[in-house]
Amino acid sequence: MEMHDLCAIAAREPHCVLATAVKVEGHAYRKQGVSMLLTEEGILYGSISPGCLESDLQDRVVRVLDSQQLEFVEYDMRPEDDLSWGETIGCGGLIIVLIEPVCGELRSILSHMHTYFQSGSAVELTRSFYNHYSRIRYEIKLAEDAEDAERQTVLRHSLVAIHPSGSAIVASVSGENTPPRESLSEVNCWGIPQQISAQYAPKPRLIIVGAGNDVIPVARLGKSAGFRVVVADWRETLCTAERFPDVELVCGFPHEIMPVLDIQSGDYILLMSHQFPREREFLELLEGRSYAYLGLMGSRTRTARLLNDLPPLKHLHSPVGLTIGADGPEEIAISIAAELIVCKRAATAAERRDVQRGIRHATDGHRASGG
Structure with missing residues (x-):
């Protein structure tokens, strides 16, 4: 499912999260940058894996929506002797997934992206992380206008990952019974850059x-x-x-x-x-x-x-x-x-x-x- 579709679906789904593979190493079902939507009711739109990760991602939806806070989740399926994934293993790579509540500024950003897609314009979405990845700023611009300052259209928004302690939850998942680890330093260990950009083309x-x-x-x-x-x-x-x-x-x-x-x-x-x-x-x-x-x-x-x-x-x-x-x-x-x-x-x-x-x-x- 294309980002074009996800933006349209987000407009009609009041309670959903956006999951994006922000880092992929080794063999994986989908490429880095691919996204999907998961709703509070358990409906999935799009995919990141052939079914290995989606049930675990779904288990996190309610928490992310309640806290209005982003999460980074690690899925490391590289060890050949790790049988904790059982029969669902299908990737064999490392995937870091960013989960974002679709509300406030992100919902506005997705709405603007959909408008651009409908007009046939390609869009570049940039996420900039601050305060040890507890805050995020979104920026979108028309990809084809990147070299044209006069025609460039840019929307800048700030979204605070609301949490009393000001921290982000970082979870490393290697099996069904592995507890999450709350550690901001883990994000840096994964090598996630503080700014991530991706270009999305409208549907032909x-x-x-x-x-x-x-x-x-x-x-x-x-x-x-x-x-x-x-x-x-x-x-x-x-x-x-x-x-x-x-x-x-x-x-x-x-x-x-x-x-x-x-x-x-x-x-x-x-x-x-x-x-x-x-x-x-x-x-x-x-x-x-x-x-x-x-x-x-x-x-x-x-x-x-x-x-x-x-x-x-x-x-x-x-x-x-x-x-x-x-x-x-x-x-x-x-x-x-x-x-x-x-x-x-x-x-x-x-x-x-x-x-x-x-x-x-x-x-x-x-x-x-x-x-």
Whole structure:
């Protein structure tokens, strides 16, 4: 689950904590900087481990919410002879998790971050620790404006970890029966810096032109894969919230929807309407625009006709989807989602080209066969 999602969820969950892996050494399920939300009612949003740590984190939620105080928690699963984790061990690394009550200034920060994400802006969040890690200051700024002082937007807030003694609880957990240790010096022993920054990108948009039945599983998997899904079609009876729940819908013909979509360089586009004239019109209107991905559903013969006399199109994937032997709408949707993930994970244009050289595409848009 992306930070984009967590910020939105935090707005509707009145009693929750934010858990973030601030240090990771060795093998771990997720990377340093990943976060999740845990509620007082026991609901988990996102994950830090494959299930090894979440139950212990959940046990700390009520205390953190009651004290309104942050906690640092150590999970050291490196010793091979340590059997205290039982059958749930799945990482084998060292993970330091910061648990923060989502209230006051942090809730405000997450709300502002969500606003930036919705506008398509990347955000940099900085935590600065003071008074032996008992106080924390949050700062957010638009990541793309870091070099532009005039346009830079910065919000600074201070959050006091409220506790009568002014101390923070530091717990080292190596097994179910290990008691917590209250020691501020332990944070320094872990090498946690006094300032931690992380950049978060907004969800990339996946624009699907077409609202047929085969689009439904693609939209669903696109959401699960971390995309902000938009379905566009000129057929109002197909383009409905009942068919596409929690998806942005745009109704109209290509020349009508193009100004509304306002396609940007980070957008992913799929043509799945199966309507040749409309898709041809859309591609003509796409000329000169920047985008990250363009996938065309259909056979190579159909695609060749569709592209006839058009200037070369950037980031073209046709036939769409990876070759996984897919058959039927659900499996084809999986092959498309897999290709979208591959392209999303390619951090640079050069990496994307390298990845594409190794991708084997489906032989047509309806039956992806291996070989």
